Amino acid sequence: MANLSQEPDTAVAVLCKALEWLNQGHQVALATVLRTWGSAPRRAGSMVAINDAGAFCGSVSGGCVETGVLEEALEVMEQGGSRTLSFEISDETAWSVGLACGGTIAIRIDPMTGPGAARADLYEVIIARVSQRRSCFLVTDLGCGRVDLYDSEASLRELFPGLPSVQLEAGIFRVGEQQKFLNVFQPLARLIVLGGVHIAQMLVPMALLAGFEPVVVERRKAFAAEGRFLGVPVLMEEAGVALGMLSPDTRTAVVALTHNPELDDPGLIAALSSPAFYVGALGSRRTHEQRRQRLLRGGVGLEQVERLHAPIGLPIGASTPAEIAVSILAEIISELRGKR
Numbered sequence: 001m002a003n004l005s006q007e008p009d010t011a012v013a014v015l016c017k018a019l020e021w022l023n024q025g026h027q028v029a030l031a032t033v034l035r036t037w038g039s040a041p042r043r044a045g046s047m048v049a050i051n052d053a054g055a056f057c058g059s060v061s062g063g064c065v066e067t068g069v070l071e072e073a074l075e076v077m078e079q080g081g082s083r084t085l086s087f088e089i090s091d092e093t094a095w096s097v098g099l100a101c102g103g104t105i106a107i108r109i110d111p112m113t114g115p116g117a118a119r120a121d122l123y124e125v126i127i128a129r130v131s132q133r134r135s136c137f138l139v140t141d142l143g144c145g146r147v148d149l150y151d152s153e154a155s156l157r158e159l160f161p162g163l164p165s166v167q168l169e170a171g172i173f174r175v176g177e178q179q180k181f182l183n184v185f186q187p188l189a190r191l192i193v194l195g196g197v198h199i200a201q202m203l204v205p206m207a208l209l210a211g212f213e214p215v216v217v218e219r220r221k222a223f224a225a226e227g228r229f230l231g232v233p234v235l236m237e238e239a240g241v242a243l244g245m246l247s248p249d250t251r252t253a254v255v256a257l258t259h260n261p262e263l264d265d266p267g268l269i270a271a272l273s274s275p276a277f278y279v280g281a282l283g284s285r286r287t288h289e290q291r292r293q294r295l296l297r298g299g300v301g302l303e304q305v306e307r308l309h310a311p312i313g314l315p316i317g318a319s320t321p322a323e324i325a326v327s328i329l330a331e332i333i334s335e336l337r338g339k340r
Contacts, residue, residue, distance in 0.1 A: 010211065011047045011185055012130050014058035015123045018049035018112060022120060027052035028112040029073040033060050034084065034142075034181055035172055037104040045170025045183045052077055060107055061087070073109050080115030082145055084108045108142070108181070122149050126185050133187040133249060137168070142179040156182075167338050188213045189251045189336055192276075194239050194267040195258035196223035199282070202325035203255070204232055210329060212253075217242040217267065239267025243274070253278035253332045255312060259287075265294060272304040278335045280309035280328065309335075 014030075021028045033046045048058035048066070050073040060069060065087040072085055087105045110118040122138065129136045129151065137150040139160075150156040157163055160175060163182075170183045191207045193200045196218035207214045208231075215233045218224040224234050235242045239256075243266075248254060254271035256264035259282050271279045272295075281291065288310040295305050313327030314334070 010188065011045060011058075011183070012127055014047040014049045015127055017057040019120060019123060019127070021049070021051045021055075022112060027077040027114065029076050029109055030112060030118060031060055031069050031073060031107050031109045032181075032183065033170075034106040034108050036106070042105075043170065044172075050074070050077075061105055065105060065107075069107060069109065076109050076111050077114065080111060080117075082108060082110045084142070108140075110145075119147060122147060125149060130185055130187050133251070135184065135186045135251075138183045138185065140181045140183070142172070142181055187251055189253065190215065190246075190248070191332070192217060192243070192246055192248065192252060192254045192271075194218075194242075194254065194256040194264055195260075196220070196228055196234065197257050197259075199257050199321045199324050199328075201228060202322045203257075203328055204229055206325055206329050208232070210333065215246065219263070239263060240270045241266075243267050243270035248274040248276040250275045250277055252276045253336070254280070255328060255332075256281040259283060261291065261294060265291070265298070268308065269295065269298065269300055272300055272307055278309065278332050279307055280312035280331065282312050282324075283310060285311060 018028050018030060029050050031048045031050065033042050033044050035044055036042070042060055046058070046060050048056050048060050048069065050056045050070055052074070054070065054074070056066070056070060060066065068087060069085070072083065076083060085107045087107065112118050112120055126136055126138065126149070134151070137153070137156050139148050139150065140146070153168060160173070162175070163173060168182065168184055172179055172181050174180070189212050191212045191214040193204060193214060193216045196216050200216060204214045204216065215235065216229050217235045217237060217239050219236050219238055224236050235245070237245065243254070248271060254267065254276050256268050258264050264281060268279065268281060281288070283291065291310065292305055296302065309331060312331070313324060314331045316327050318324045318327040
């Protein structure tokens with residue numbers, strides 16, 4: 001049984017692998033986490049693709065119930081139709097995969113081939129939209145199995161006004177007597193790092209591991225030298241110009257790390273006027289107050305200046321470049337997940 005779970009396990013990466021297997025002539029099934037209780041290790045919306053050879057990509061539990069899901073998926077491919085499963089993870093099993101305690105996971109398995117097959121064309125549209133950095137939303141009627149794709153949050157809320165008013169996340173919701181499941185497909189969060197300094201060298205690989213798409217902006221040749229940021233784009237442009245090229249969106253974080261106003265300020269001005277969900281800058285409280293006054297004098301509005309996270313990072317007492325990088329990434333993730 002081949003385990004391809006070392007590949008990126010975002011839902012979109014799983015869909016790409018599923019479609020690749022379909023094109024190769026395999027039978028394929030998709031398993032999706034519908035709901036979790038307790039300390040289940042994966043969020044609702046997490047997916048795994050399984051083919052008829054027993055290979056799988058992605059994860060729905062971090063390893064606790066994958067074997068059971070694979071067995072059920074092989075049956076689904078053979079017999080057709082969708083099925084919903086509930087798995088209870090005991091405390092003993094949880095410890096074996098590094099969790100403190102157990103939980104319960106509800107998982108739906110849908111075939112992509114044969115009777116009752118999921119619509120592969122919808123998944124192709126999802127992949128195309130996310131590649132264009134556009135979010136989309138898939139709603140499954142858990143009763144009849146109907147699946148509908150929505151290309152904007154506004155259109156989704158117009159049809160289902162009872163959805164939570166806060167940030168939409170994958171999960172089950174009700175419309176009258178009907179149970180529906182919402183899955184949210186979003187582009188990877190981007191991290192634009194202004195300055196190829198030592199902290200950036202720590203932060204970039206951490207961000208990659210956390211599932212971000214980092215890009216470094218550095219106009220100084222020495223700091224942008226080949227080998228400092230392997231496998232990551234480095235733009236040798238003035239920060240304001242680079243931000244104009246990169247067009248930060250609501251899934252983008254921007255951090256300024258050069259500690260040099262001439263290098264940082266143009267990028268911060270551009271970032272603060274963008275929809276970026278996080279903008280942060282390195283420096284002490286005194287440095288930040290000086291920066292704040294410069295930005296205000298430069299025409300940046302007070303409301304925009306107040307968006308700036310500075311001193312950057314969570315206050316964990318970080319002192320080394322690696323520790324500062326941890327505090328920065330933790331603050332960015334907290335902001336992304338709406339925990340602050």
